[in-house]
Amino acid sequence: MESRRSSDLGLFFEPRSVAVFGSLRQGDGEGYVVIDNMLKFGFTGNIYPVNPSYSQVLGIRAYPAVNDVPGPVDLAVVITPPATVAGVIRQCAQKGIRAAIIVTEGFAETGEAGARLQEQVADIARSHGMRLIGPNTIGIINSANGLVTNPYRIGYDRVRRGSIAYSSQSGVIGASAQPLEDRAYPISKMCDFGNKCDVDEADWLDYLVHDAETKVIAMHIECVRGGRRFLDVLRRVSDSKPVVVLKAGRTEPGARASASHTGSLAGSEKVGNDVFRQFGAITVNTLQEFWDIPKVFASQPLPGGNRIAIVSPSGGTGVMAIDAAVESGLVVAQLTRATLDRLSKFPANLARNPCDVGPSMVLSEDRQSVQETALGALLGDANVDCAAIALYAGPIGSITDTANIMDELRQRVSKPMAIWIYGPKLSMREDLALRLEAMGLPTYLELQTAVKALAVAAEYAQARLDRSRVEGFSQ
Amino acid sequence: MESRRSSDLGLFFEPRSVAVFGSLRQGDGEGYVVIDNMLKFGFTGNIYPVNPSYSQVLGIRAYPAVNDVPGPVDLAVVITPPATVAGVIRQCAQKGIRAAIIVTEGFAETGEAGARLQEQVADIARSHGMRLIGPNTIGIINSANGLVTNPYRIGYDRVRRGSIAYSSQSGVIGASAQPLEDRAYPISKMCDFGNKCDVDEADWLDYLVHDAETKVIAMHIECVRGGRRFLDVLRRVSDSKPVVVLKAGRTEPGARASASHTGSLAGSEKVGNDVFRQFGAITVNTLQEFWDIPKVFASQPLPGGNRIAIVSPSGGTGVMAIDAAVESGLVVAQLTRATLDRLSKFPANLARNPCDVGPSMVLSEDRQSVQETALGALLGDANVDCAAIALYAGPIGSITDTANIMDELRQRVSKPMAIWIYGPKLSMREDLALRLEAMGLPTYLELQTAVKALAVAAEYAQARLDRSRVEGFSQ
Numbered sequence: 001m002e003s004r005r006s007s008d009l010g011l012f013f014e015p016r017s018v019a020v021f022g023s024l025r026q027g028d029g030e031g032y033v034v035i036d037n038m039l040k041f042g043f044t045g046n047i048y049p050v051n052p053s054y055s056q057v058l059g060i061r062a063y064p065a066v067n068d069v070p071g072p073v074d075l076a077v078v079i080t081p082p083a084t085v086a087g088v089i090r091q092c093a094q095k096g097i098r099a100a101i102i103v104t105e106g107f108a109e110t111g112e113a114g115a116r117l118q119e120q121v122a123d124i125a126r127s128h129g130m131r132l133i134g135p136n137t138i139g140i141i142n143s144a145n146g147l148v149t150n151p152y153r154i155g156y157d158r159v160r161r162g163s164i165a166y167s168s169q170s171g172v173i174g175a176s177a178q179p180l181e182d183r184a185y186p187i188s189k190m191c192d193f194g195n196k197c198d199v200d201e202a203d204w205l206d207y208l209v210h211d212a213e214t215k216v217i218a219m220h221i222e223c224v225r226g227g228r229r230f231l232d233v234l235r236r237v238s239d240s241k242p243v244v245v246l247k248a249g250r251t252e253p254g255a256r257a258s259a260s261h262t263g264s265l266a267g268s269e270k271v272g273n274d275v276f277r278q279f280g281a282i283t284v285n286t287l288q289e290f291w292d293i294p295k296v297f298a299s300q301p302l303p304g305g306n307r308i309a310i311v312s313p314s315g316g317t318g319v320m321a322i323d324a325a326v327e328s329g330l331v332v333a334q335l336t337r338a339t340l341d342r343l344s345k346f347p348a349n350l351a352r353n354p355c356d357v358g359p360s361m362v363l364s365e366d367r368q369s370v371q372e373t374a375l376g377a378l379l380g381d382a383n384v385d386c387a388a389i390a391l392y393a394g395p396i397g398s399i400t401d402t403a404n405i406m407d408e409l410r411q412r413v414s415k416p417m418a419i420w421i422y423g424p425k426l427s428m429r430e431d432l433a434l435r436l437e438a439m440g441l442p443t444y445l446e447l448q449t450a451v452k453a454l455a456v457a458a459e460y461a462q463a464r465l466d467r468s469r470v471e472g473f474s475q
Numbered sequence: 476m477e478s479r480r481s482s483d484l485g486l487f488f489e490p491r492s493v494a495v496f497g498s499l500r501q502g503d504g505e506g507y508v509v510i511d512n513m514l515k516f517g518f519t520g521n522i523y524p525v526n527p528s529y530s531q532v533l534g535i536r537a538y539p540a541v542n543d544v545p546g547p548v549d550l551a552v553v554i555t556p557p558a559t560v561a562g563v564i565r566q567c568a569q570k571g572i573r574a575a576i577i578v579t580e581g582f583a584e585t586g587e588a589g590a591r592l593q594e595q596v597a598d599i600a601r602s603h604g605m606r607l608i609g610p611n612t613i614g615i616i617n618s619a620n621g622l623v624t625n626p627y628r629i630g631y632d633r634v635r636r637g638s639i640a641y642s643s644q645s646g647v648i649g650a651s652a653q654p655l656e657d658r659a660y661p662i663s664k665m666c667d668f669g670n671k672c673d674v675d676e677a678d679w680l681d682y683l684v685h686d687a688e689t690k691v692i693a694m695h696i697e698c699v700r701g702g703r704r705f706l707d708v709l710r711r712v713s714d715s716k717p718v719v720v721l722k723a724g725r726t727e728p729g730a731r732a733s734a735s736h737t738g739s740l741a742g743s744e745k746v747g748n749d750v751f752r753q754f755g756a757i758t759v760n761t762l763q764e765f766w767d768i769p770k771v772f773a774s775q776p777l778p779g780g781n782r783i784a785i786v787s788p789s790g791g792t793g794v795m796a797i798d799a800a801v802e803s804g805l806v807v808a809q810l811t812r813a814t815l816d817r818l819s820k821f822p823a824n825l826a827r828n829p830c831d832v833g834p835s836m837v838l839s840e841d842r843q844s845v846q847e848t849a850l851g852a853l854l855g856d857a858n859v860d861c862a863a864i865a866l867y868a869g870p871i872g873s874i875t876d877t878a879n880i881m882d883e884l885r886q887r888v889s890k891p892m893a894i895w896i897y898g899p900k901l902s903m904r905e906d907l908a909l910r911l912e913a914m915g916l917p918t919y920l921e922l923q924t925a926v927k928a929l930a931v932a933a934e935y936a937q938a939r940l941d942r943s944r945v946e947g948f949s950q
């Protein structure tokens with residue numbers, strides 16, 4: 001049935017071969033940059049530049065037309081002028097290509113004429129059973145095979161392979177605008193849907209629910225077409241994988257601006273945070289939350305409850321962490337007698353939660369053993385479900401020691417942790433953050449976000465438990 | 476009258492000479508580190524180490540007792556063991572010192588015995604008309620004279636002189652825990668009140684209202700004693716200078732933890748965000764807001780209204796900025812016909828707000844002139860009161876060009892701006908941020924915070940206008 005096409009986006013994300021249509025001008029041609037990015041990020045498949053004016057680019061043979069390419073092509077990346085795109089898509093269809101990313105701008109987002117052009121392109125693809133992402137998109141990323149189709153120079157060449165799938169309707173959420181390498185976000189796949197003339201968020205969820213690389217899904221959403229279909233998929237997917245949603249265009253003026261820049265037609269359903277939550281999504285409000293909150297799901301187990309332990313080298317930090325915890329639905333864990341006894345043997349009393357290790361670290365001969373013991377005791381406490389840990393990175397003590405303690409801790413603890421790193425030098429904070437991220441420990445730029453991530457994880461775990469009970473009863 | 480002492484904290488912040496009591500052990504003695512920090516940050520007054528075991532430290536002559544110091548001493552910094560502090564304060568009083576910072580921990584925050592010791596110390600000071608900051612404090616900073624009394628190694632040696640006064644009840648808000656240099660916060664003075672045995676937030680406000688270096692006050696507050704006095708001062712001060720408050724211990728568990736680590740007595744008034752706002756304060760909820768929101772007041776004029784223009788290289792960014800604006804009380808400015816005409820001459824249509832300069836920058840021969848014209852047109856529009864500007868810093872285009880455009884713009888525009896910098900490399904983002912901060916343009920780590928800062932400024936300006944009108948009528 002024509003209208004019920006496969007949601008399998010496998011050809012987009014795991015193509016064995018990619019044809020690139022666009023200017024191959026050295027340095028800044030859009031096709032050149034896409035190919036350059038794929039090479040830099042180590043794409044493992046075949047790349048076929050298609051452009052009659054070049055015989056090779058970046059050491060790769062170019063073909064005058066896609067029909068000249070020997071062997072099959074799984075994916076086309078198209079960055080030719082708007083008026084040429086329909087022809088390119090037709091050629092792709094004739095070559096048997098079933099997936100194309102149209103990077104080109106200048107379609108529905110520019111007005112009526114652009115919208116008609118876009119519909120024409122979509123019709124051609126549809127009639128050939130070809131799926132399209134875009135137009136007006138920076139494309140996709142698959143960290144597992146180095147597929148980075150971004151048409152802009154990026155400035156780095158590595159995306160950390162991990163289990164978060166990020167999607168957006170904006171280039172600002174992409175490799176060329178975000179420090180994916182410097183922050184070491186653990187990424188499985190990324191997709192910018194652009195104008196969504198075909199592939200949309202519902203397809204994305206349908207695909208990701210079966211994607212073994214993806215454990216958590218983070219979506220920047222401006223508008224959802226076919227809202228009911230999306231919500232049904234959201235409900236189903238969020239039962240097995242957490243879906244974090246940053247809804248942009250929450251306000252009326254925001255929604256109007258969104259319709260303008262993405263070329264969305266009027267009539268897109270108004271779906272807001274309340275509805276997303278009702279269908280199982282976790283909603284966030286800022287870009288920082290969008291990037292950082294999913295990290296707790298990427299590497300940490302779900303908390304068994306909502307009781308938080310807080311470990312901090314400063315009393316004031318503990319107070320702010322409690323506020324954030326209580327305000328986001330966690331409770332401050334009551335430590336067991338055994339834990340309290342164990343923690344009362346230090347120079348300054350550690351036997352409380354939040355556990356302020358600062359004074360004992362100052363007074364003790366062995367700074368690190370204070371931190372180590374406190375962390376071990378709190379995370380080992382039966383009354384503790386999760387821990388927010390504030391770590392200092394700076395010229396006092398050793399970043400390596402701190403990293404080693406956390407490495408040892410994470411190997412014997414099976415409770416979720418979220419880490420806020422503070423300190424006087426950004427370079428040292430980033431150093432420690434990268435070391436911890438490499439171990440699979442989620443680090444946060446803001447104390448309150450670290451705590452909120454744990455709260456969100458606890459809420460998700462509880463909701464899933466509640467639903468499974470309801471289902472158990474109804475059987 | 477003994478009980479109504481001067482709130483002039485001038486001796487603390489502008490001492491001509493400072494005596495330091497504490498271990499002078501090379502490298503890590505607390506007194507040594509304080510002196511080392513004062514030297515590194517270029518303190519311009521005399522420094523007198525007081526310690527009978529040393530004849531000199533860091534090239535400075537040490538004195539066996541404070542009485543041996545030739546000439547007057549304005550300020551004492553005390554970091555000796557708790558049991559010795561009373562004696563030190565007594566010697567200071569005999570020397571005629573009228574201001575002392577007690578850095579030492581181990582007083583009221585440790586329990587009953589510590590509280591009694593603290594009261595004893597406070598009594599001695601009181602009976603001699605000496606003012607105390609602390610105990611249990613990391614001390615103070617004055618960026619104008621290099622006075623940095625922090626007892627920890629900091630890792631940098633410069634605080635940018637500016638007009639924000641930050642205060643706290645926690646060492647986490649201080650030079651040794653925050654990247655004051657790397658982020659170039661424009662700081663006039665800082666104070667950690669610690670256990671507040673004497674000097675408190677009301678004294679601080681009373682002092683700062685007359686401090687010509689300070690234009691905006693940011694306070695991390697855990698508890699306020701003598702709440703009514705504080706609130707009266709707050710009301711009065713906030714009429715002339717904005718006061719931004721981060722209340723920690725907002726929740727009941729948070730308040731309990733606060734009482735424990737700061738040694739505050741039960742009976743501290745419960746004063747929350749509602750009350751602070753009622754008395755003129757601007758309240759914020761996260762550390763990032765606490766650090767960043769005051770920056771808009773430090774260098775920017777107050778907005779004449781609440782109509783925001785948004786300039787962004789990406790449509791999606793504009794939508795998120797609108798949401799943040801509307802949700803924090805701003806309205807999206809309706810551009811005048813003249814502005815719209817001026818902006819319609821570009822390759823891609825710029826004639827809207829948010830103004831998405833991205834497509835025109837891509838299509839134009841002269842990228843920077845697009846950005847320059849758009850910024851000039853929007854900020855020159857009579858319907859625009861303030862602007863949130865998203866700037867890209869990365870391998871495309873030139874950071875120097877962007878900085879130059881902003882430099883030229885700020886010289887001819889007298890409307891407040893808040894800038895969010897994004898891009899794929901942290902180093903490049905930080906580079907641009909430092910250049911803009913050096914010009915007095917406030918940069919933000921989070922888009923939503925940049926917008927909120929403008930909203931807060933507009934609200935403050937309106938409230939002040941309303942109050943002055945009420946006062947006008949009542950005359």
